[in-house]
Amino acid sequence: MAYELPPLPYDYNALEPYIDEATMRFHHDNHHNTYVTNLNSALEKHPEVDPGNVDELIANLDAIPEDIRRAVRNNGGQHSNHSIFWQIMAPSGAGGGGEPTGELGEAINSTFGSFDAFKEQFAAAAAPGALFGSGWCWLVVTSGGQLAIKTTPNGDSPYMQGEIPVIGLDCWEHSYYLKYQYRRPEYVQNWWNVVNWEEANRRYQAARSS
Structure with missing residues (x-):
């Protein structure tokens, strides 16, 4: 079955004033939709390699035929990345913002010293001087079960590294330029106001149990 663009779990303007409605419409309806379209187009040539789950698909790129591997890597990675991105945000004060609690909160404090220290390290990794050009900044569970801050270039996903x-956090310019122009650090700082820590905690627990 062809992959589909997932609907946003909130209205386009729900993340205001931190992420503006125009950016959300442009980002979701145009950019993400294009990645889905291009991924489906590539897989039409080799439908037998598609497991039906984009995360599984991009986690095993060596199994993808060479003539479509780049297209699957770029567009499959971006489809997976954006599908996560929409879910781990929520309107400020209605699930978004605040601090992580539960197992994830404890793990962040244990790994990075404090939530504030974690945010500082994350912001440093996402800064233009550290993540040059386009890419993503992540909090991941490593193959050893530990938390770590990682960055990936372009549309690459942590799934590709196991x-x-x-x-x-999407650090491509299209995710913030309409509102913040070149001020990526301001975008990063304001993004904490819409991070959905309940969803993040769910993802952390699922990763730890897998």
Whole structure:
């Protein structure tokens, strides 16, 4: 079956003022939709390699025929990344923002020293000087079961490295330029106001049990 663009779990303007409605419409309806379309087009040539789950698909790129591997890597990675991105955000004060609690909160404090220290390290990794050009910044569960901050270039996913994403921040310019222009650090700082820690905690627990 062809992959489909997942609907947003909230209205386009629900993340205001931190992420604007125009960006959300442009980002979801145009950019993400294009990745889905291009992924389906590539897989039409070799439908037998598709397990029906995009995360599984991109986790095993060596099994993808060479003539479509780049297209699957780029577009499959971006489809997976964005599908996570929409889910790990929520309107501020209605599930978004605050601090992580439960197992994830404890793990962040244990790994990074405190939530504030974690945010500082995450922001440093996502800064233009550290993540040059386009890419993503992640909190992942490594293959050893530990939390770590990682970045991936372009549309690459932690799944491609055998790691499981807990939260991920899109650092491509299309995710923030209409509102923040070149000010990526301001975008990163404001993004914490819409992070859905309940969903992040669910993802962390699932990763730990898998």
